[in-house]
Amino acid sequence: MDTWRTPDGRVTLAYEAVGDGRPVVLLHAFPLCREMWAAQRGLADRFRVVTPDLFGFGGSPVPAGGWTMDAMADALAAFLPGIGIAQPVVLGGLSMGGYVALAFARKYPDRLRGLVLADTRAEADTAEAKANRDKTIALARSESSVAVVEQMLPKLLGEFTRKNRPHVVGEVLRIGTAQSADGIAAALAAMRDRPDSTALLPTIRVPALVVVGAEDALTPPDGARAMAAAIPDARLDVIPTAGHLSAMECPAEFTTAVRMFLASL
Ligand code: MLT
Numbered sequence: 001m002d003t004w005r006t007p008d009g010r011v012t013l014a015y016e017a018v019g020d021g022r023p024v025v026l027l028h029a030f031p032l033c034r035e036m037w038a039a040q041r042g043l044a045d046r047f048r049v050v051t052p053d054l055f056g057f058g059g060s061p062v063p064a065g066g067w068t069m070d071a072m073a074d075a076l077a078a079f080l081p082g083i084g085i086a087q088p089v090v091l092g093g094l095s096m097g098g099y100v101a102l103a104f105a106r107k108y109p110d111r112l113r114g115l116v117l118a119d120t121r122a123e124a125d126t127a128e129a130k131a132n133r134d135k136t137i138a139l140a141r142s143e144s145s146v147a148v149v150e151q152m153l154p155k156l157l158g159e160f161t162r163k164n165r166p167h168v169v170g171e172v173l174r175i176g177t178a179q180s181a182d183g184i185a186a187a188l189a190a191m192r193d194r195p196d197s198t199a200l201l202p203t204i205r206v207p208a209l210v211v212v213g214a215e216d217a218l219t220p221p222d223g224a225r226a227m228a229a230a231i232p233d234a235r236l237d238v239i240p241t242a243g244h245l246s247a248m249e250c251p252a253e254f255t256t257a258v259r260m261f262l263a264s265l
Pocket of ligand 1: 097
């Protein structure tokens with residue numbers, strides 16, 4: 001793990017960067033960290049694969065006062081040249097990582113070469129979803145990250161994975177329960193307050209890959225289909241037997257989809 005800091009020391013991001021070649025930046029889901037991309041680091045045979053920890057996860061602290069999707073996008077915009085990446089990147093995000101990727105696409109369209117939106121959505125939280133975020137923040141504070149991860153697990157993973165891939169269940173529990181309650185609470189607030197990005201989709205000028213697990217209960221395939229249809233140059237890949245964490249549940253299929261997309265750019 002490496003660490004990058006702004007000169008004033010206000011923002012710190014932990015990350016891993018492997019391989020050479022065109023840069024591919026992958027942003028993880030909630031409540032995980034860069035470790036969820038273990039399989040996708042295989043792309044390092046042809047690409048420079050950069051996996052930062054979003055604020056409050058892994059080795060990246062929560063900034064004073066919390067964070068927003070826009071603040072995370074701003075941090076990434078400073079981070080990339082800070083680690084020597086001056087050219088446009090292919091930016092991929094899964095779920096929460098997708099929310100950040102959309103914020104980056106809105107604020108820094110010229111810094112993009114392509115976009116991978118996996119198991120995510122462009123819409124803001126509904127009033128009910130916002131109320132649920134507040135309940136989960138309270139749960140994280142009164143109990144711990146363990147309670148949050150256990151509560152979410154049935155929705156994070158598809159039924160096939162829960163029944164047949166115990167190693168994936170174990171890995172999600174291991175990574176998720178290692179996160180701090182503070183980090184989890186700050187991310188829940190950032191997701192609750194994120195803006196709606198649906199109007200952005202038709203303005204995206206780079207090619208996009210939309211990936212979704214066929215069994216994704218949190219951001220289901222119908223939404224992914226609509227998102228792909230709204231982006232001028234997008235392809236859709238539905239991964240059978242995967243749920244919401246498609247990159248972990250079906251790592252080979254997910255990585256192949258990304259590899260083919262990258263090859264097409
Ligand atoms: C995620 O997987 O990042 C979260 O489920 C996203 C969300 O809760 O909106």
